Amino acid sequence: AQSVTQLGSHVSVSEGALVLLRCNYSSSVPPYLFWYVQYPNQGLQLLLKYTTGATLVKGINGFEAEFKKSETSFHLTKPSAHMSDAAEYFCAVSTSGGSYIPTFGRGTSLIVHP
């Protein structure tokens, strides 16, 4: 079985501060890992994904994430938060054991203060 845990339903940062959103997964087989962003009243859109190869993955809007197998983690970071980053962020995992059907975490709401 596969699962995802996102630590913290809300994360609050000041504009210009480091953004760190945590994601841990559970899987007995190699995972594909994704981060999606959802702006208010919109659908989800892909920020970045890890499938194979380089463990540090860069995405849109200056975000990046590192796949750490030993820690079963895929945390999302951005060096400097911008007001426009305020949104809901979802981590997701898919594996061969789960027929490649994505399982989503509960989401983390990022709040950016001026």
Add this chain to the structure above:
Amino acid sequence: NAGVTQTPKFHILKIGQSMTLQCTQDMNHNYMYWYRQDPGMGLKLIYYSVGAGITDKGEVPNGYNVSRSTTEDFPLRLELAAPSQTSVYFCASRGGRPDNLLFGPGTRLTVL
């Protein structure tokens, strides 16, 4: 490409009524999914399809039905609507195994 389109955007349904949420994609994707999103609960899979004529239940299928007669369309049917089905419904599709999902804009449904 229009991507994944969903209709309607909003709807209010009375308890016991039925309706169909429409989903269409124009990318020739085999895999399509229906999720519901409730506050603080993430996305829960309702039904999915791996190709025309093939559908299967997800985590929360009760009260819903689907069909997939064409590659493009994957409608979700709500029978005998209940207040617990008040939610935001997202349709998504993907092309291959490592691919990410492409989401539609969602349907916000209220059952009163």
